[in-house]
Amino acid sequence: PDLTAYENVEMPLLYHKISQAERHKRVMKTLGQVGLEDRMHHKPSQLSGGQQQRVAIARAIAYNPEVVLFDEPTSALDPRLTGEVLDVMRKLADEGTTMVVVTHEMDFARKVANWVVYMEDGVIVEEGPSKEFFSQPKSEKTMAFLHMTSSDYVI
Helix, strand or coil, rough: CCCCCCHHHHHHHHHHCCCCCHHHHHHHHHHHHHHCCHHHHCHHCCCHHHHHHHHHHHHHHHHCEEEEEEEHHHHCHHHHHHHHHHHHHHHHHHHEEEEEEEECHHHHHHCCCEEEEECCCCEEEEEEEEEHHHCCCCCHHHHHHHHHHCCCCCC
């Protein structure tokens, strides 16, 4: 909480043998990727929840990892801030970043995922290519879940 967005993104890079100039270049690039270069001097308390999540994403991708893991990255965000974070993740997917995402955002998964694993009570119920998973689910549990989470579902 005491570090600026810039310092938060730079932190993991300090542990690698990277010159200060290269660190600065990577931090600025990743803050740009998540749309926060103009907020680089702000501390977390000065950022919205969505902006804080985007700083965390920038920190995770600054060292160009092979895979980025996301565990419910939008769970504590309102719909507008959720959209901001999902837009960044969608851009990463479009750029070829491999991501493993735990999410309840089925519309996002439908649009972005290549492969889906549906779990219930810690057990894999169904898995497969995204298009098949959403258009031709094989399991009754998967069908029920998809029906319940569809955007036309009315409470």
